[in-house]
Amino acid sequence: xxxxxxxxxxxxxxxxxxxxxxxxxxxxxxxxxxxxxxxxxxxxxxxxxxxxxxxxxxxxxxxxxxxxxxxxxxxxxxxxxxxxxxxxxxxxxxxxxxxxxxxxxxxxxxxxxxxxxxxxxxxxxxxxxxxxxxxxxxxxxxxxxxxxxxxxxxxxxxxxxxxxxxxxxxxxxxxxxxxxxxxxxxxxxxxxxxxxxxxxxxxxxxxxxxxxxxxxxxxxxxxxxxxxxxxxxxxxxxxxxxxxxxxxxxxxxxxxxxxxxxxxxxxxxxxxxxxxxxxxxxxxxxxxxxxxxxxxxxxxxxxxxxxxxxxxxxxxxxxxxxxxxxxxxxxxxxxxxxxxxxxxxxxxxxxxxxxxxxxxxxxxxxxxxxxxxxxxxxxxxxxxxxxxxxxxxxxxxxxxxxxxxxxxxxxxxxxxxxxxxxxxxxxxxxxxxxxxxxxxxxxxxxxxxxxxxxxxxxxxxxxxxxxxxxxxxxxxxxxxxxxxxxxxxxxxxxxxxxxxxxxxxxxxxxxxxxxxxxxxxxxxxxxxxxxxxxxxxx
Amino acid sequence: xxxxxxxxxxxxxxxxxxxxxxxxxxxxxxxxxxxxxxxxxxxxxxxxxxxxxxxxxxxxxxxxxxxxxxxxxxxxxxxxxxxxxxxxxxxxxxxxxxxxxxxxxxxxxxxxxxxxxxxxxxxxxxxxxxxxxxxxxxxxxxxxxxxxxxxxxxxxxxxxxxxxxxxxxxxxxx
Numbered sequence: 001x002x003x004x005x006x007x008x009x010x011x012x013x014x015x016x017x018x019x020x021x022x023x024x025x026x027x028x029x030x031x032x033x034x035x036x037x038x039x040x041x042x043x044x045x046x047x048x049x050x051x052x053x054x055x056x057x058x059x060x061x062x063x064x065x066x067x068x069x070x071x072x073x074x075x076x077x078x079x080x081x082x083x084x085x086x087x088x089x090x091x092x093x094x095x096x097x098x099x100x101x102x103x104x105x106x107x108x109x110x111x112x113x114x115x116x117x118x119x120x121x122x123x124x125x126x127x128x129x130x131x132x133x134x135x136x137x138x139x140x141x142x143x144x145x146x147x148x149x150x151x152x153x154x155x156x157x158x159x160x161x162x163x164x165x166x167x168x169x170x171x172x173x174x175x176x177x178x179x180x181x182x183x184x185x186x187x188x189x190x191x192x193x194x195x196x197x198x199x200x201x202x203x204x205x206x207x208x209x210x211x212x213x214x215x216x217x218x219x220x221x222x223x224x225x226x227x228x229x230x231x232x233x234x235x236x237x238x239x240x241x242x243x244x245x246x247x248x249x250x251x252x253x254x255x256x257x258x259x260x261x262x263x264x265x266x267x268x269x270x271x272x273x274x275x276x277x278x279x280x281x282x283x284x285x286x287x288x289x290x291x292x293x294x295x296x297x298x299x300x301x302x303x304x305x306x307x308x309x310x311x312x313x314x315x316x317x318x319x320x321x322x323x324x325x326x327x328x329x330x331x332x333x334x335x336x337x338x339x340x341x342x343x344x345x346x347x348x349x350x351x352x353x354x355x356x357x358x359x360x361x362x363x364x365x366x367x368x369x370x371x372x373x374x375x376x377x378x379x380x381x382x383x384x385x386x387x388x389x390x391x392x393x394x395x396x397x398x399x400x401x402x403x404x405x406x407x408x409x410x411x412x413x414x415x416x417x418x419x420x421x422x423x424x425x426x427x428x429x430x431x432x433x434x435x436x437x438x439x440x441x442x443x444x445x446x447x448x449x450x451x452x453x454x455x456x457x458x459x460x461x462x463x464x465x466x467x468x469x470x471x472x473x474x475x476x477x478x479x480x481x482x483x484x485x486x487x488x489x490x491x492x493x494x495x496x497x498x499x500x501x502x503x504x505x506x507x508x509x510x511x512x513x514x515x516x517x518x519x520x521x522x523x524x525x526x527x528x529x530x531x532x533x534x535x536x537x538x
Numbered sequence: 539x540x541x542x543x544x545x546x547x548x549x550x551x552x553x554x555x556x557x558x559x560x561x562x563x564x565x566x567x568x569x570x571x572x573x574x575x576x577x578x579x580x581x582x583x584x585x586x587x588x589x590x591x592x593x594x595x596x597x598x599x600x601x602x603x604x605x606x607x608x609x610x611x612x613x614x615x616x617x618x619x620x621x622x623x624x625x626x627x628x629x630x631x632x633x634x635x636x637x638x639x640x641x642x643x644x645x646x647x648x649x650x651x652x653x654x655x656x657x658x659x660x661x662x663x664x665x666x667x668x669x670x671x672x673x674x675x676x677x678x679x680x681x682x683x684x685x686x687x688x689x690x691x692x693x694x695x696x697x698x699x700x701x702x703x704x705x706x707x708x709x710x711x712x
Contacts, residue, residue, distance in 0.1 A: 015681050015696030047683035204678055206639030212680040244586075244623055245679050247692060282579075283586055285621030288677060302581030303613075304620040320578065362683065364644035369683030392645065401640055405677075437682065439644045451643070455677070461620075 002035035003079070004056035008131070009040030010216050011248040012209065017068060018051035024072035025053070034080065042217015044131035045371025046118055048392075054113055055079050055103070063110040064103070071108060078103030118387065123349060124373045125341075125357050126334045127210075130217035135252055138259045141220040147265070149336030153228045154273050161232040162188055165335065167343035169355025174200055174291070174328030175403065175432040175508070177354075177421045180335075183325055186315035188233040190323040195235035197226050198300065198319060198326045201242040201249070202284050202291040205404025207363040207435030211329035213371055214359075215242070215249035218333070219256035223279060225332035227270055228339060229325055230277040238279040239319070241296050244286055253281050288405075288459040292507045293326040295461055306461045307507040328433070330359060349375035354420040362388045364401075364437035374419075381415030384438055395440035399448075399524065403432025405455050406512035408519035409439075409448060428522075429515055445524035450478040452516035456509060467510025470501040474517065481528050491521065491528065559593030559628060566591060567599050571606045581607065581617055585624055594625035630665040630672035632710045635689040636698075638662070638675040641682035650686055650703055651675070657707055671710050 007022040008014075022038050029036040046052060049065035053075060064075050081103075103109050110116055124130075133140040141147070153161045166181025187195060199222060203211035215222065226238045242250050257279055260266040268276045282300055284290050290299045294308035297319050318324025334356070338346045347355045354376035360383060362369050367389030384390070384400055391397055399409045408429030410417070417423055424431045439448075456471035477494040481487055498514035505511040521528055560566065567588060574584045581603070588599055595618050604611045618624050636642075636651050655661050658673055665672040681687040684696030690706050 011679075011694050012681050012684055012696065015679075015687060015694040016684050050684065203680060206637075206678045207641045207682045208678075209680040209682055245676060245689075248694075280577075282582065285582060285585070285623035286676075287621050299582065300579050302579035302607075302617065304616050364641040364682060364685060366683070371683075405640060435641075435682070437641045437644055443644065448640070448643075451640070455639075459677075 002037045003029075004037050004039065006039045006041045006054040006056070006061065007051060008043045008217075009135070009248070010043035010050075010131075010213060011246070012047055012213070013043050013050040013052070014248065016050050016066070020069040021051045021053065021067050021072055024069040025076060028073040028076045032076070032080070034076070036076075039134045040136075041133065042130045042135055043213055043371075044113065044119060045127070045213060046116065046368075047370040048368050049110065049116075052110075052113075059112070061113045062103070063113040063116065064106065064108040065110055067108055075103065075106060075108060078106035078109070118368055118370065118372070121387070122373050123357050123375055125337045125346065125349075126221075126330055126359055127214065127218075127371060127373045128337065129221065130214055130371075133218060135217055135219055136255050136259070138220060138256075138263055138265070141218070145340060146220055146336075147224055147271070149339035150224050150228055150271060152339045153231060154271065154275075158188060158232045158234065161228065161339065164339060164343045165232075168338045168346040169343075169350070169353070170331065170334055170338060170346065171354070171421065172328055173330035173334070173358070173433065174293075175205075175406075175430065177431075180327060180331050183315055183327070184229065184233050186313065187235070187318075187323045187325045190316050192323045194237070194320075194322045195233055196319045196322060196324040197229045197233070197235045197238040197332075198293075198296070198314075198324055199226055199238065199240040199329055199332050200291065200293060200296055200326055201240050201246070201329045202296060203246070203329070203433065204243060204288040204291045205406075205433050205435050207401065207437035208361050208404060208433045209363070210359040210361050210371055210434060212246050212249050214329060214333050215246070216252045219252045220260065221333045221336055222253070222329060223256060223260050223266065225335035226279060227266070227277050228335050229327065229332065231270070231273075231275045233323070233325055235323075235325065236276045236278070238277065239300055240279060240281045241284060241290070241300055242281060243284040243290075250281060250283060257281065287461075288455075289461045289507075289509050292509060295507070296326065297324065304461070306463050307509075309506060330433075351375075351377035351418060351420055352422055354422070358419060358431070358434050360419065360434045360436060362436050362438070365391045365393055365440050366436075366438040367392050376420050377418045379415065380410060380417045380419065380436075381412075383419065383436055384415065388436075388438065391438060391440040393440050393442075395442065397438055398441040398443055399439045399445060399520075401437045401439070401448075401516065402435070403430040403515075404435050405452060406430070406508060406515055407432050407435070408515040409445065409523065410519065411523040414523075429519060430512065445520040445527035446478060446482050449517045449520040449528075450475055450482070452513055452520075453478060456513040460509060464504070464506040464510060466501045466504035467506070467513070470497050470505075470510065471513065473497055474501075474513075478517075484529055487529055494521070560591055562592050562596040562598065564598065564602065567596070567602055568606070571599075571603055575606055581609075581614070582621075585618060585621075589624060593628040597626070627665075630669050632670065632691055633672045633674060633689075634691075634706065634710065635674045635676040635679075636662065637677070637679050637681075637685070637687040639678040639682075641678070642686040645685040646699075647686040650698055650700070653700060654703060654707070657704075 453474035
């Protein structure tokens with residue numbers, strides 16, 4: 001029995017050196033003649049501690065972090081030296097060898113991983129396995145409650161599966177927040193010879209990485225969720241549309257799909273049932289707008305990612321003109337736990353119409369950045385100040401953008417807002433895909449407003465005029481405001497332009513770009529050379 | 539595999555991350571296109587496969603794809619030019635992508651991008667005249683809790699700062 005270590009293979013951990021740490025640990029172990037096994041798990045989501053190295057002990061895992069390659073040898077020595085036998089060598093490495101207090105004297109020792117407050121305070125339903133299992137192992141997935149949801153689903157009628165999803169209150173986690181069960185029912189009720197399940201993994205919002213994390217850390221849960229969806233609506237083919245910026249996620253998904261096919265969990269007769277279901281991974285090509293579901297469908301069909309007018313809804317007429325369920329990664333990854341544990345358990349979390357838990361991503365200039373899954377209702381201030389610990393730079397928090405590049409910038413005065421779809425809409429923002437990007441007091445909000453419009457101009461699919469033209473005219477207006485050219489007139493023009501974009505655009509790109517622009521202007525008028533009194537007079 | 543274009547970009551440390559591209563060759567291109575055309579909606583997988591082979595989409599590929607997929611040249615051209623990923627010319631020997639999105643802006647990404655531009659001597663979106671390095675903006679690598687982020691020849695780099703950036707540039711210069 002060798003010593004079992006966990007060193008994340010998650011891209012976020014790799015980006016800060018986890019590959020080098022794994023190599024250094026292997027090297028140190030072989031020089032000490034100690035047999036070790038390194039599992040390249042997903043990330044626990046405690047990114048300020050990455051690379052986070054965990055050691056399996058008789059009483060659960062113990063963490064060290066952030067571990068650099070230069071720390072590897074000393075971490076290994078700390079683990080080994082606190083063992084029952086004083087001499088090093090293979091003989092001492094027994095299953096019970098690594099004691100929970102092993103290496104506690106090491107400066108990077110963090111104690112039992114599950115006891116780290118950032119993790120302990122979370123409610124992990126969607127992310128229950130992420131960072132724990134070996135993402136390449138179907139056996140490990142099963143050993144951690146994997147495929148229990150599918151087992152339940154196969155024992156139910158498709159209609160009952162859909163009803164369970166509806167009862168859970170699960171809403172689309174991509175940002176639109178539409179009830180998943182209703183979408184499924186619409187597709188199920190539309191007769192067709194061929195239907196599709198499309199997993200939207202085009203996670204383009206800055207400040208979000210939950211899709212990436214779960215694709216890399218627990219890919220089988222997405223496969224299971226898609227399979228359940230396929231059986232429920234009568235679809236036999238699934239596609240996962242992943243952005244090209246996520247090569248690690250693509251590799252993890254391909255590996256998991258191949259394993260699922262080998263073990264009869266994809267293909268003809270899934271899990272010995274009469275149902276057929278298979279999944280193909282498709283790679284995007286750097287177009288942000290393809291995260292919009294109809295543009296994504298056109299892209300999957302091999303066309304320009306141009307937004308379609310709705311109706312028809314994709315559930316009626318989607319991919320290749322067939323009924324299609326398009327769900328975000330997190331929506332599909334939450335299906336198995338809902339089927340396994342029941343709709344009521346899930347729906348008991350949350351507030352108002354926002355049921356269940358949300359994997360919130362704390363990002364940007366934040367001290368404790370990472371993945372924080374919790375029930376809806378937590379306040380923005382609690383997320384930023386208490387959980388996130390304020391800024392990484394140590395300067396005061398000035399603005400927080402929630403929901404990606406189309407989300408509003410909030411000042412501290414709105415930190416009481418509960419994380420809830422409706423509350424954020426009421427405050428003229430959105431929760432989107434759950435990304436929270438923190439800015440300190442060095443931020444120039446006029447520059448941020450300009451960027452929002454510039455990004456829209458770069459990424460617009462060009463189909464509708466408000467988005468295509470409005471974004472560029474908006475950049476020009478902000479430039480004139482910054483240059484102090486007829487400031488009042490140009491602010492009025494910008495407001496008018498935003499109004500047109502918001503109500504006249506075909507999709508969320510043009511429709512929501514006004515959120516960051518208008519919120520910057522409303523909450524931070526001083527950055528536009530605009531005095532608060534002038535604004536009040538309007 | 540439809541995704542090899544992406545999967546091949548995964549570079550682990552210790553490996554030579556530099557990708558050597560083949561020079562444009564019509565027959566190779568034809569074989570790639572024919573090999574992928576069975577897929578429903580085959581155009582994007584085809585373009586990814588061509589770019590993986592040659593490093594860019596040669597203009598001569600457009601009529602070839604159009605003929606094999608029974609599409610108009612305009613349709614194919616429209617798709618190639620719509621997506622930011624597809625290049626019309628070969629990239630430099632190294633490709634350095636710097637994230638320019640909000641989470642990286644909040645952690646000093648603007649200054650790092652300016653530093654990279656100044657040191658390399660080209661603006662984002664360009665290749666140095668000697669063909670050594672292509673500097674590209676990217677809008678989010680999903681590494682937003684360890685921002686600012688970069689990607690050098692497919693290798694992800696987080697917590698980028700001046701020292702790390704300079705080290706990456708020195709690596710390219712080697």
